[in-house]
Amino acid sequence: MRILLVSQMYPGPDAPDLGTFVAGLERELEGRGHEIARAVVSRRGGRGRHVMLARDVARTARSFRPDVVYAHFLVPAGLLAALAGRAPLVVTAHGQDVANAHTSRAVREATRLAVHRARAVIAVSAWLRDRLVEAVPSAAAKIEVVDCGVDLARFAPRSQDAARAAVGWDPAGTAFLCIGSLSERKNVLRLARAFEHRGEGELAFVGDGPLRPALAGRSRIRLAGPVPHDEVPVWIAASDVVCQPSLVEPFGLATLEAMACGRAVVATKVGGPPAFVAPGAGVLVDPEDGDALAAALTEAAALPRPNAAARTAAEAHDVRRQAERVEEILLRAARDRRA
Incomplete structure (x- = not known):
């Protein structure tokens, strides 16, 4: 054809x-x-x-x-x-x-x-x-x-220690990661505030956008900037939990890629993620509820690492x-x- x-x-x-x-x-x-x-x-x-x-x-x-x-x-x-x-x-x-x-x-x-x-x-x-x-x-x-x-060969579980060495990230405590534009729709400021309530761990943002200045200089928050797509699986492997609490996410490819890498996720209830974030793979959250988002970070951090349920759910896609x-x-x- x-x-x-x-x-x-x-x-x-x-x-x-x-x-x-x-x-x-x-x-x-x-x-x-x-x-x-x-x-x-x-x-x-x-x-x-x-x-x-x-x-x-x-x-x-x-x-x-x-x-x-x-x-x-x-x-x-x-x-x-x-x-x-x-x-x-x-x-x-x-x-x-x-x-x-x-x-x-x-x-x-x-x-x-x-x-x-x-x-x-x-x-x-x-x-x-x-x-x-x-x-x-x-x-x-x-x-x-x-x-x-999702490309299950490219996005697959790998050594966390090797990944952290590759990206130069050695976080103290739980490592949270957000991938995408630093924009209002991606809900990055509410995510940052919810993370700060935890009092432990580190949060890295991979991507760039208009809200970068509002995130810069915050304690325990790292702005990695945009990275080539081939490096995204390494950043995911370096993390413990991947967060995509967007105000709306028509599909949620970054969430699915994180699950394929065996990572627990925190994902928005608005849009596509409820169709593929299975029980045990992560936590779905109302993106406009800051308290619920903070609780979701804690709940996701308690899930297994690597997360076999997340990988299994991703394999269907x-x-x-x-x-x-x-x-x-x-x-x-x-x-x-x-x-």
Whole structure:
């Protein structure tokens, strides 16, 4: 099968961690024998990048003549793919694209057009599926839930001592880790305050963002900054508990990756994590309840290390299996066209 991959997020030299979940599924599809051409944005920011993506989509569709177009994000990538050619379209909704459809009438109309043109729509969680249907009711008949999956070989239990030596982190007491942007949505300030109530341990933030100055200089809190995606498993292994108490998390890939590494997690109840954080693997928390978050840190710190329940729960989301499910959807779309 000839697949044209369209995405507004894809790893590149200047942004190696951008859209790694897209590249992971692509590798699995290529490994299953499919030929893939790309029209992608592989950098952050910059004027005209979506105009360039539109040109790239149209040009590649003409030259490659795909059997099916597989787009990530409803708008703009899915919309541009919908307008670029006649090949059947499958599009995955990831989160912000659906949120934008709720807040902007123009985006909602663009989303409706992309959904209308698509043969199938994939949502990365049941929570996100329901949110999309609220914005675009006609999507209900086309949606299937398939998450991005986790690479169980890359994200696997490893020596904590070796990991701590590798990242230069030798915490006194329980080691908590938060991975992601230092932003309001990631709830990093409330997490920091809840951690400070514990009076022991250390909390490291891997990532960067506008709230970095508000976190800087706090006792027992380390700001590691952004790290390459290949180094994320090492940071997870160096920790005892991984925290992602976001105000909303459409899926929660960092949480799933931590579980695959055998780490207990503290995760938000809002979004995708309740579907995969099994009992014993971690603690789900109301992200706006600071007292509950502080209690969740203590509860998660008491769970086993390494956490076999977390690893077992993550194995059900093996990226290879998720790629098989995506492949089935793409093949069905291509067959429908030939029929």
